[in-house]
Amino acid sequence: MRYLAPYQTGLWLAEYFDIRCQLCRTYRSVPQPQLAHAYSSQDVESRGDAATQFLPSRPSSMAKYRQRFNSGLLCKHCHHSITWLPTPFTVDIAAGTILPIQAATYYDYPMRQAIRAFKYRENMTKLPLLLHTLRQLPRPHGCHKNNSVIVAMPTTEQRLIKRGFDPVLVLATQLSKHWQIPLWQGVARIDNTVSQQGLTRAERLSNLDNAFALIEKPPVKRLLLFDDVATTGASLQALGQAICSQTMPLTSDESHTTDYYHIRAYALAHGSQS
Numbered sequence: 367m368r369y370l371a372p373y374q375t376g377l378w379l380a381e382y383f384d385i386r387c388q389l390c391r392t393y394r395s396v397p398q399p400q401l402a403h404a405y406s407s408q409d410v411e412s413r414g415d416a417a418t419q420f421l422p423s424r425p426s427s428m429a430k431y432r433q434r435f436n437s438g439l440l441c442k443h444c445h446h447s448i449t450w451l452p453t454p455f456t457v458d459i460a461a462g463t464i465l466p467i468q469a470a471t472y473y474d475y476p477m478r479q480a481i482r483a484f485k486y487r488e489n490m491t492k493l494p495l496l497l498h499t500l501r502q503l504p505r506p507h508g509c510h511k512n513n514s515v516i517v518a519m520p521t522t523e524q525r526l527i528k529r530g531f532d533p534v535l536v537l538a539t540q541l542s543k544h545w546q547i548p549l550w551q552g553v554a555r556i557d558n559t560v561s562q563q564g565l566t567r568a569e570r571l572s573n574l575d576n577a578f579a580l581i582e583k584p585p586v587k588r589l590l591l592f593d594d595v596a597t598t599g600a601s602l603q604a605l606g607q608a609i610c611s612q613t614m615p616l617t618s619d620e621s622h623t624t625d626y627y628h629i630r631a632y633a634l635a636h637g638s639q640s
């Protein structure tokens with residue numbers, strides 16, 4: 367984790383010493399509290415069954431302490447312009463098992479530009495904006511450091527060499543700190559698939575056949591998958607399918623296979639296919 371230090375330093379500077387909005391650069395006149403815990407249960411109830419799995423739990427005393435000293439990274443106006451929590455959507459990962467996917471925002475301006483600048487050009491000045499948005503994800507109900515892990519979408523060695531860093535892992539590390547839930551890197555990406563960009567849903571799924579291999583057994587039963595952008599959810603679906611198929615006990619009893627692991631997925635942004 368030592369290589370994450372420069373990202374952390376930049377974030378501290380942005381969070382505690384820069385009093386300007388990370389998006390419009392005006393001075394933040396009104397302290398902007400983090401709204402991750404202010405997500406009302408009424409909003410969730412109106413979103414249907416899939417959404418209820420994302421009910422936030424009460425903030426810990428540590429989270430309250432951090433909120434007090436954290437004035438936020440965006441001005442009120444920008445905060446409200448980007449934090450539209452998309453309705454969760456689901457994909458099938460095994461017979462009778464669905465994977466709910468919750469994104470923090472939509473993959474539109476200005477998030478699209480910020481994500482691309484960070485991901486493809488390692489533009490660190492965009493990281494505070496991405497982190498601010500990431501913190502809007504409702505904390506998964508009932509999940510804590512002793513019963514859950516975050517599984518960042520693994521990258522290929524080829525892509526890691528080309529980029530020199532792993533953007534999804536950097537974001538997942540920040541989510542891990544925010545939720546106080548550890549990261550688990552027990553899945554390897556064994557494919558050398560072409561980029562998912564521009565492919566149809568069917569092409570995306572077949573592109574990801576046998577793309578992931580478990581290198582160790584998950585340490586807990588609750589797995590929170592994370593990716594930067596979920597478009598059709600095909601990558602998260604393939605990762606969820608791989609975990610299900612490689613951890614399911616070989617049994618003819620169907621009831622054993624339905625809820626062996628509790629898997630949910632999160633993304634920074636939900637993109638439209640274009």
Ligand SMILES: [Zn+2]
Pocket residue numbers: 387388389390391392440441442443444445
């Ligand atoms: Zn602003």
